[in-house]
Structure formats: C-alpha cells, structure tokens
Amino acid sequence: MSGDFADRLAHRFADPGLLRQALTHRSLLQGRNRGLASNERLEFVGDRVLGLVIAEWLVERFPGEREGGLGRRLAHLVNQATLAAVARRIGLAEALIVPASEAATGVRKRATVLADACEALIGALYIDGGLDAARDFIRAHWAEEVEAVAEAPRDPKTALQEWAQGRGLALPAYRTVASEGPSHRPRFTVAVTVGEASAEASGVTKREAEKAAAAALLARLEGGA
Template sequence: MAMQAETGGAAPPAAGAGEARGPGEAGLEARLGYVFADPSLLRQALTHRSAADPRRGQLDSNERLEFVGDRVLALLIAEWLAERFPEEREGDLGKRLASLVAQDALAQVAEGLGLGAALRVPAAEGRTGLRGRASVLADALEALLGAIYRDGGLEPARAFVRRAWAPLIEASPRPPHSPKSRLQEWTLARGLGLPEYRLVSTAGPPHRPVFVVAVSAAGREAEGVGESKRAAEQAAAEAWLAGLEGA
C-alpha cells in the first residue's frame, strides 16, 4: 500500500492538460510563471522520496528530475553569468556559479516560491520540519527545474531561472568568496599548500543525513556540520577562519 502523503494548500480546479492539480500546485504554478502541460511532472517534482510509492521507489520521487535539474541549472547559470559579466575571468565566474547553485542559494529561492508548503511528504515527516530543511528545499527546486525542462524545453527553463535567480545575481556585484576559497587563498599565499578535508562522521537517516567534516591547515584543525559534505566543508573552513581571527 502506498504511504499516505501530506501536502499544503487547498485543491485548485482542473487546468492545463485537463488533469486536476493537487493541493497547492496551481498556486505554485502561478508563482513560477509556468503552467505544466503535463501536471504529473510537477507532481513528481514535489514528491519527496519518503512519500514515493514503495513499490516503485525513486521512480515516483523527485530524485531523477533533481538529477536533470542540477545539470540544467548549471548550464543556464553559466550561460547567464558569461552574458552578464563579459569582462570577468573564468575563475571569478566559477566562484559566482558555485555560490548561485549552492544549497543555501537554492533553499533561499525555494523559500521565496513557497515550495516547502507544496511538497508531498509523509504526514509524520510533515510534522518534523522536513519541508523546511535546506537540503530538501534545494533538491526539490532542482527537481522543479528539471520538470519544467522536461515539460517545455530549455526556453521556459531559462525564463524561470532568470526570474527566480535575478535577486541573487543583482545582490553580488563582486565575485563571492566562500569560506573554502578564502582558506585556500590564505594557505597558498603562505606556501602552506592546500587545506585537507576529511569526513569525521555521518549520522541520521538516509533522507536526513548530517555530516561532520574536519579541515586541517597550518597545523590547526576545525570541524563543521552540514546537511551535505559540501556544506560541512564550508562550515569547517568558516570555523577555521573564525579561529584565526580570534587568535
């Protein structure tokens, strides 16, 4: 038997290809500025793997669409940055790209769209704050972009990205420097080589992991915690730099 899923919002009337939208889906389409020809793609993009039909697993969850959306997002952001900042070096464009596709940025865009309220999660998980987790929101946003691309192609995907990410693009007149980038620049400037990162531990269930990563540089070590290895590495670098400033 399929697991009962919980969604937010009230059920809207039928639209688009004639298939009725689920709770919250029509309102989300209005915020996206895109109406799906195939509403089942939208529904799949909003289905967390914990709410997928256990007989079909990830085929019914948003994981495969997330895989597509991740690649489409990188392409469209890179294309946009090259147009928007024609005088910048490749390295600076790369820093901008990394910042704009990072989990925190994706979660910020997802929150602005009210994406969490439309996610399909088990009723029990809906009461534990799963909808508000940065990693869940980021994954769902990538899945949503993948669904738009699958449904309408590159042009509507590009239009959505340029609307949704515009505030983040305009908020960064200079290339951002992540904690990892700042730490690496500090060590290389002193001839100390690259910082070394190692995974200390992983805890939590598969759909809600917590990673602890340690970074070593210049004879000092610091740890960071995050919902992904990348986020934990950034947190570790931030902690290392904070220790340097406090020394």
C-alpha cells in the same frame, strides 16, 4: 498539491503530473520504485539545467571576468544554500508533498530537501516546456543572487580557513558523517568545526559537501549566530 503554487510559476504544465512528481518527496513512497516516482530523477535533470543556464547568464552578465571568477560565482549560485533560499522565497516548502509523519518532524524546512525539490522543479519545467521555460524560471528567481555579489565569491573553504587564522584558531576540521544513495549517485554529508562552532551540509561529492558546510559555517560565524 497547491494550485496557488502552480499559478505562481508563470508556466502552465502540459503534463501536471511532472509538477506533482517534482514536489513529491521520496519519504511519501515505499518499495523499490520510490526513486522513480519521487522527485529524485527530476532533480538529476534540474541540476544539469541549472548549471547550464547560470553559466550562460554569467558569461553574458560579466563579459570581462575570467574563468576562475565565473566558476566561483557559478558554485555559489548553484549551491545548497542558494537553492534552499530560492525555494523558501517561492513558497516551495508549503507545496511539498510529504507524509504527515514527516511533516511533523519539519522535513519541509530542511535545506537539503528544499534544494533537491528546487532542482526537481527546474527539471520538470525543462522536460515540460523546454529550455526556455527553465531559463525563464531561473532568471526570474536567481536575479537577486546574481546581482548581490559585486566581486566573485571566494572559495568558502579558503575563506573559512582565513577567518579561523585571523582569530588565532585551529584550522577547520572536516568529518564525513554520512554517505548514502546508489553508487552512481552518492550523497555525502560533511561536518566542519572551527573552535566550538560547527555546521553540516550535503553534496554529491565530498568536496562539494565540504564547500557547502564551510559556506554554512562561515555565514553563521560572520552573522554572529
């Protein structure tokens, strides 16, 4: 584990093992206990902490906005794309602990892996230093995203549908391409297609995965990629 990465967190871990666990991808471990020793359990905690802190922040930052707008902002700020972007900015990809065989396949660059590890890091900060430690980290690294959107984002599925209709294309088609994980915490991967363009994304529900896929495809289409 990189000491440089630990130094950039502005938090000195009382239990450095928590940070190591947050950075340990499940592919490094074998057998029944890999879900216990990898970052999956910390990711579970971090997901909840991130949602709480962002919700608290949005109510403070946008005192005149209604619940619907706050909800759309929250969904945007905790989605896979935003988490992966934050992870890349803080150098989390390079700090991830993965086997050499997985590193060679580019696992550190995958948005799903980065997003999960970022949530796990938040979980580790919360367990080690309490809500203040997690809040300090989130407010430091999500400020750019919170301030970037003047108006509450539209639902990505609605926005993608409007994009397609505005160009005379068929409505977006969604397809579940994978379902994995235990029954109490499944993970779905969904592909969406508009015309000849497509994108995939994952989520803990099919609806979340569809929204993430729509957001990814819309970003690609509007960016001309």
